[in-house]
Amino acid sequence: MSRAGVQGPEVAGATGPDRHEAAPVVDPRALRQVCGLFVTGVTVITSGMGETADGTTVNSFTSVSLDPPLVLFCLHRESRLRPVIHRTGAFAVNFLSGPQERLARAFAARDTAAIDEVRTHPSGTGVPVLSDALAFLSCQLVDEVEGGDHVIFLGDVLELGVLRQNREPLIFFRGALGSLEDKLAAGHPMWDG
Numbered sequence: 001m002s003r004a005g006v007q008g009p010e011v012a013g014a015t016g017p018d019r020h021e022a023a024p025v026v027d028p029r030a031l032r033q034v035c036g037l038f039v040t041g042v043t044v045i046t047s048g049m050g051e052t053a054d055g056t057t058v059n060s061f062t063s064v065s066l067d068p069p070l071v072l073f074c075l076h077r078e079s080r081l082r083p084v085i086h087r088t089g090a091f092a093v094n095f096l097s098g099p100q101e102r103l104a105r106a107f108a109a110r111d112t113a114a115i116d117e118v119r120t121h122p123s124g125t126g127v128p129v130l131s132d133a134l135a136f137l138s139c140q141l142v143d144e145v146e147g148g149d150h151v152i153f154l155g156d157v158l159e160l161g162v163l164r165q166n167r168e169p170l171i172f173f174r175g176a177l178g179s180l181e182d183k184l185a186a187g188h189p190m191w192d193g
């Protein structure tokens with residue numbers, strides 16, 4: 001079958017048609033909608049130092065390996081943060097808490113994000129950590145892999161901490177931001193069919 005279904009023997013053979021040429025184009029909006037059913041946390045990736053410090057809201061974070069301690073996230077190729085991470089060679093992953101929805105939105109727009117408007121403190125690499133985040137990981141950049149219109153950044157975790165132990169995480173589901181507490185509130189649009 002095609003890329004959209006289970007791969008069958010007709011595309012696995014070396015003599016068959018090229019799998020990528022034969023595969024139907026997947027509608028990006030459908031892909032976004034289906035992937036939106038996979039609930040995630042929300043992070044702000046920070047990088048740079050001093051005047052070059054910046055941040056971007058990202059939900060594509062995942063932990064990769066415990067030994068060595070590796071994590072990854074995906075960033076749009078044209079993101080303003082990409083050259084900043086390149087120059088710095090380091091980044092921090094800041095896990096947001098439920099009450100930080102506005103902050104997530106502020107760092108999800110090219111012109112509204114301003115890192116000097118939020119409370120930060122420097123990590124060991126010098127990259128700022130958001131002081132009110134749920135938790136953070138400070139990382140050294142170890143690899144960068146092209147992935148279509150995004151780039152996958154792989155980082156070695158050098159330092160980590162829990163900053164707001166008792167807060168709920170901010171979560172992203174069906175294209176909406178919310179906290180786990182919202183789940184309990186009857187009629188919240190985020191959870192209705």
Ligand SMILES: Cc1cc2nc3c(=O)[nH]c(=O)nc-3n(C[C@H](O)[C@H](O)[C@H](O)COP(=O)(O)O)c2cc1C
Nearest residue numbers: 056057058059060074075076079080107108109110
């Ligand atoms: C909840 C949420 C999750 C996001 N996750 C990502 C992501 O994983 N990768 C990405 O490149 N952009 C992601 N974005 C979009 C970026 O935050 C947004 O495009 C960016 O901040 C705009 O400026 P920049 O791309 O120049 O940094 C996300 C936005 C939101 C609201």
